[in-house]
Amino acid sequence: MTTYAALLRGINVGGNKKVPMAELRALLQESGHGAVRTYLQSGQAVFTSDHGDEETLAAELTAAIERRFGFSADVIVRGHEYLRAVAEACPFPAADLQPKQLHVTYFSAPVDAARFAGIDQPAFLPEEFRLGDRVLYLYAPDGLGRSKLAEQLSRPRLTKDLIATSRNWNTVLKLVEMTAPAHP
Known part of the structure; x- marks a missing residue:
């Protein structure tokens, strides 16, 4: 099981592309991910997954957001080792x-x-x-x-x-x- 962060671009800014964090958590859980948490309202979610790679997970989440909220939001998914290395x-x-x-x-x-x-x-x-x-x-x-x-x-x-x-x-x-x- 790997822990990832999903970074959503351009949501909840100026009243546009509203994605309530509770709904984002539910969406990730419904997609089969575990230990789902969010941070702030600006589009960070953390979850665990045992399937897929970063690009696949990002594409799946992008499609799920569009289905659920009716608009496209760009998503980048990165694992802990990468995030730590960046810091x-x-x-x-x-x-x-x-x-x-x-x-x-x-x-x-x-x-x-x-x-x-x-x-x-x-x-x-x-x-x-x-x-x-x-x-x-x-x-x-x-x-x-x-x-x-x-x-x-x-x-x-x-x-x-x-x-x-x-x-x-x-x-x-x-x-x-x-x-x-x-x-x-």
């Missing part, structure tokens, strides 16, 4: 920063630096970004809402053919904790 590989001094200053954008597939080569990073300092394994780490000292670099990074041409969904550092760490194997 451990952070290129910024996370322990020294406020959680609102550090964000991780999870991608549905690997990305290479060439995709972001057109961004003049020095022009955005002190904001910075670094790529990792299917993730982008963003340091935005004034928070995401004021970040000019985040605005550039979210342009459709940079995320073409990808699902991309961002989480703040508190959520990144909470998902690592929630997906960790239980110890007796």
Whole structure:
């Protein structure tokens, strides 16, 4: 049995694409998954499954959401080991920063630096970004809402053919904790 986190993109934002967390938990349970929990209202669910891989589970959940709620929502599914590795590989001094200053954008597939080569990073300092394994780490000292670099990074041409969904550092760490194997 593997524990996964499902990251839903663009739900419960501005009154659009409403997915109540109780209904999301029920949907995952009805789909045969166990130990279902959600975190916040912004689209994180943790569950156990003994069938499928991350891509298959994401596709199944995407289809189930569309059937249940009548709209499409992009979903990325990742297991504990990956989530832990992402947190451990952070290129910024996370322990020294406020959680609102550090964000991780999870991608549905690997990305290479060439995709972001057109961004003049020095022009955005002190904001910075670094790529990792299917993730982008963003340091935005004034928070995401004021970040000019985040605005550039979210342009459709940079995320073409990808699902991309961002989480703040508190959520990144909470998902690592929630997906960790239980110890007796």
